[in-house]
Amino acid sequence: MYFDCIIAGFGGQGVMLMGNILAYAAMAEKKKATYMPVYGVEMRGGTANCTVVVSDGEIGSPIIQRPMTAIVMNLPSLEKFGPRVKKGGLLVVNASLVPEKEVQFKGIKCLMIPSRDLALEVGNERLANMVVLGATVRKSGVVDLKSLKKALYPALDRRYHKMIDVNIKAMERGARFVTEGV
Amino acid sequence: MYFDCIIAGFGGQGVMLMGNILAYAAMAEKKKATYMPVYGVEMRGGTANCTVVVSDGEIGSPIIQRPMTAIVMNLPSLEKFGPRVKKGGLLVVNASLVPEKEVQFKGIKCLMIPSRDLALEVGNERLANMVVLGATVRKSGVVDLKSLKKALYPALDRRYHKMIDVNIKAMERGARFVTEGV
Amino acid sequence: MAEAEFIKGNEAIAMGAIEAGCRFYFGYPITPQNDIPEYMSRHLPDVGGTFIQAESEIASINMLLGASSTGARAMTSSSSPGISLKQEGISYMCGSQIPGVIVNMSRSGPGLGGIDPSQGDYFQATRGGGHGDYRTIVLAPHSVQENYDLTMKAFDLADKYRNPVLILGDALLGQMKEPIRRRKYRKKEFPKDWTMTGAKGREKRLIKSLYLSEGELTDHNWMLNKKYQSMKREIMFETQFMEGAKLVVVAFGSVARILKSTVQMARDRGMKVGLFRPITLFPFPYAALDKISHSIKNFMALELNTGQMLEDLKLSVGHKKNQVDFYGRPPGSIPSPDELFNEIKKIYKKRIG
Amino acid sequence: MAEAEFIKGNEAIAMGAIEAGCRFYFGYPITPQNDIPEYMSRHLPDVGGTFIQAESEIASINMLLGASSTGARAMTSSSSPGISLKQEGISYMCGSQIPGVIVNMSRSGPGLGGIDPSQGDYFQATRGGGHGDYRTIVLAPHSVQENYDLTMKAFDLADKYRNPVLILGDALLGQMKEPIRRRKYRKKEFPKDWTMTGAKGREKRLIKSLYLSEGELTDHNWMLNKKYQSMKREIMFETQFMEGAKLVVVAFGSVARILKSTVQMARDRGMKVGLFRPITLFPFPYAALDKISHSIKNFMALELNTGQMLEDLKLSVGHKKNQVDFYGRPPGSIPSPDELFNEIKKIYKKRIG
Amino acid sequence: MAMIKFRRERCKGCGLCVLACPKNLLMVSSKINRSGYPVAKIDDMKSCTGCALCAEMCPDVVITVFK
Amino acid sequence: MAMIKFRRERCKGCGLCVLACPKNLLMVSSKINRSGYPVAKIDDMKSCTGCALCAEMCPDVVITVFK
Amino acid sequence: MKQTFKRPKALVDIPSHFCPGCHHGIIHRLVAECIDLYGVREKTIGVASVGCSVFLYDYFNADVVEAPHGRAPAVATGVKRARPDNFVFTYQGDGDLAAIGTAEIIHAANRGEQITVIFVNNTVFGMTGGQMAPTTMSGQETTTTPFGRDLKTNGFPIKMSELLTELPGSTFVARAAVNNSKNLMKAKKLLKRAFEVQINGEGFSFVEFLSACPTNWKMTPKQATERVQEEMIPYFPLGVFKGGQE
């Protein structure tokens, strides 16, 4: 089993956390994982992305030019990473910030998630990243949703553990959106 | 024509000046010359030596392990450089500071100059270096005594030009010591 | 076996250091290695250690010199420009035979450059960027686990040879996270009959690099040289897919890591490509490569620079005797496995067909 | 022709600089090159120039960076430990393409070492002791006249390539006196469309080494690399006694000077020994040596260190194809022509008989 | 009469202008610009004296003042 | 009664002791030691008070004082 | 209606990379205003340092040369000595000027170099992600003082203006803040004086700006701006330390 993905967005959207959780989830399933962050120059409000690779065997490169999966949380990220997704790959798009008309790629699957609305449903809009992550995992099957939830413990600073429940809800909401289409 | 020599003594004895004058004298005769100084760690009162090479043709090394000629102005210098003089070479010794019994070398010529007495004769004891230089030049014939005198002009700082006459006297006294033995 | 932990490369170095008994850390912030001082500032106090954020890299290396001169295990870390500033201090440490671990999570140059991964400091690391004849052991990890393991090893080597040891990583190896397993570190004891502890009940000791009497420094330099030569016994390297290889790709550190995917791709496509990864950059595995060159004739160096380790590869296998090709990607963009595959394919086609 | 003047090697550098239009000098004292700042402090004011004794070598190199960025001709000088401290600045100057002349009258290392002649800084000089991929032209004079001539040349090369140029001498070349002949210097003009002069009536200009957008620094590095490659046209070397030579001795700077006597001795004794003296150490005369190796098979590097230029010699002639021997005399004692003769004789006997 | 103008795309929603206005006329709205920042606004332009203190304090030179 | 002793071979003839002696007892003689320096001396030892100021000032610890 | 406040000409019209509420942006603008005011844009040579203000060169419509971290005063010395008729300024953070660049600023001031130094003190290494700076306040948490700056082991927050005032070579030394309109207006005056000192050939001029770094202080822009008043100004008093006359 081999999986790789790039997760990209603006600074405040929590894309780094998404990557971390995904990697922890893979580890919980005794898989190997690497996580590689890339920051822009701006400390706050800039762009950020990370690459996560998951595999049964030893992982070679932790960075990927053409990922199997890309999660784009804003328009600039779509523009940069959308075209790079491998043929047959998966593009997960934060539909709350990226208009559908911009998403025109051939030969790949596209998943549009109205993340803000779904996040608001379960609590607050800052949970959008968890919604998208839940959706991605359900769609790709890279890890089990259960592992993803478990991964919140090591990935979140202890101070935020009280938020785990609502994060789980957001993940579940995202996953449900994939299965049920709403 | 090729000539090389090491001139050594304590800091205050003016050995560097001797080397410089010798090199200038050679230049005045359109010969090539190199001068290479070596200082000890002490700024004042330490030991010092220099190497002068004179030649008609291009000069290779400016430093010499076994010189044709050595001028030693004190005992430590004799001990260090005396044994290094080449077979058939010339060792010029400042007899005012080096007792004759220390000067026991085979296969080389030794010239003992009572430099302090001769210097006092022409003016003051600080001229001992010029006495020795005059003697060395007369003995070795590396340059003409005339050239040596001329060399005082470029070698001495303008401030000391008023001392040139007495320096010349000292050189002549040294040369005379060689020719006349007293 | 311990539970795997998912940590940053930089943190793995800091953890390894503390576990190897490092109790003094001196550093000055610079991207992309700030997790090291940050980790140290948080965790050294727990073990009774001391963290100092120095006023500069120069102060850091000299604090390292001071602390190590007492026999303590100590470390400094920085990235390229900061490492340039430490060169005088490193030269002094080598000249004075003072151990110490120096980490360069290098970034892109020259000048201010950028903060991308880079291998542009290879020459500086392996040939001594400072003045005079000196060498430091250079360890080049390619994974977070190796960051951890080699840092521990670095402390032992530094003490063993009374010489600084350099860990040469880069932004990729510092920033990436991977699971690592901790291991029990067994501290080796080395003679401490040279350390600054106060001349109580013994002759005074002196640590210096100044040698002024005739011939003394010449001898000192040959003695040091002998020591550097003796470090050959520490040579480490890794090979992959060497059986039947027709082209051996030679690379270290982050790019070697990326190449692991590439070489797999090549093999999948039936290209007989092997990978040779030096782990010690100094001493460089000259002999091992030379030996390989008796049966394989085609080599290719890949580096994140315009060609530095390439010279060591040439010196190893003889570029007038064997074919040595090169692909360089100076920093500013990270090559992906696919891109590197294309470069290798070009060479493979040309040389092997 | 001008009257010969009898001057110190260091003074010849200072004189050459002023005649080549150097008007700014920044330095910090260090033996054995103090005659350079001393000469500059006395003579620059006469020509309307500026001498600053900086607070350190680091300040000096950065003052040089500043002055040169305005298009002025400027210089700094130091000796080994001081040059180590300048490495960050040199890397910046290369990255920012700022010219400037840097003199290293090197002394013995590592560390404080001593003040004897040494060639222990060869690696640092030729491979860039600082971080990142950069090179400086390195000129290695072997006489006082060459100190003077090559310093003048250094200013032209620096401006031509917009790159620092290093003059690598040592205590011997700085301290010895020899007659030199001055020559008329004809200043070449180079484009100044990049200099800091104030944006009067033109677009603003920018001098920097930071490149952050994807791929930009990669391109910048290749552009610089191309420039370094193009410097090959400046290669200079001297040969002596090459006709019929069976062993070619390769050496630079002070030891090459000493070897001129030695090789003469060898020829006098009927040994067919030639001398190859690289004058540019970067770019190194690889091709010239390679060509020679088609007819002569035995080479010997002689250096005042434990073996640095040796690597370039091996890379030139292929040490797996031709015989490359070495004699090193690390600093602390100066080898005499006779001593070197004995070393050459040993090799000659072994290789030629 | 005075008027201020915002260059919304440059606003980062820091609110320093809000702190600066002696008449308390400014606020950071919930509108987000293309860079993802909420932007400052003025509701009661009539009360603006054109003192320009808001503009002086703005780190991003978002505000220009007319009088 | 007091006495001072010189370790002549260490003397560099700098004369700082001469300056220091409140009783003006010291001088630099014309005798030269093995290192080539003229050495300090005291002629009138009886007048010495043993105040040790000469010794305190000597950079080369040439003088020891007895009292 | 006339436009009474607009972007200074010396400030290039591009978005800045600074975080929301960062005072660097304000200080940049004040410097640009002075360049306009004295009409020296075409004579200006800026020296950029390394820190969050490294992109100075993009923002100023003037010639700019980049200095290695901490060395801007040395670079500026070289520039100014070579071009004494140009207006030369450095712009440096507290890490740059008060840590690695300590020797360079002290000696440039001591030599009385005819340059203007803009010193932005935000009590933290901004660019590198919030480590302790020499000016970090007692007890302040940073990424390398996770338990707060402990004066015993980390030393004291250093007062650069006071230190440079001691040097006879410095002509004008002042500390300003831009945390509110009143201080900002005073800051403008001090900055003007600093410009005049150089323009009149009077010597070395230095203005320290207390500056907020909301990001690394982990505060909102409002809180950060308030901290300048409440914590910084009491320890780093504002005003002219030297050379206020004229």
Add this chain to the structure above:
Amino acid sequence: MKQTFKRPKALVDIPSHFCPGCHHGIIHRLVAECIDLYGVREKTIGVASVGCSVFLYDYFNADVVEAPHGRAPAVATGVKRARPDNFVFTYQGDGDLAAIGTAEIIHAANRGEQITVIFVNNTVFGMTGGQMAPTTMSGQETTTTPFGRDLKTNGFPIKMSELLTELPGSTFVARAAVNNSKNLMKAKKLLKRAFEVQINGEGFSFVEFLSACPTNWKMTPKQATERVQEEMIPYFPLGVFKGGQE
């Protein structure tokens, strides 16, 4: 008769390399006397700097580590942090401490490192042959100020004691001279206090010694010693600047 003045035990009994009349020799002895007095020889770790005093290690009967030029305070910081119970001192010239080592001394003082710094100010770079030092006096001729130090271009003779006094981290700062018996006796007292500060764990102690360099001043030892009184002391006043109590 009893021997009332003898060589301190901490001073090795070998000839020194200093020039005739150089005050370094006196200052070495005073330091050695203090080591004896406080009985700390076996706990002492000296940090030698680069300058005429580089051979410190030969002269002191104690452990000594050599620091690169200017970096002794950083080396001493490393040593003292690793061995807080040892007595750690540096011995540095004015080139070493006030030029290249400016940042290191200021930050060691600012951190309040528990070390003792002996600073020998002879207004010149002695070891390298008499170049200008940061402390070179106005008009003083040196090999790099052949026309005398010009304050306009070379800056002002720097007063390190006064500068370090400004830093809250320094505990004891004083300036002494050994040009005559009176000053020498005072110097001893100051040095003792400096030792006590470290021994009592009170913090950073610093004693500046005005020192004669006959060789590079091109004076006789007598003239040089007199110059200390006539030219140096008026500009570099003696006394305790900070921390005299106890």
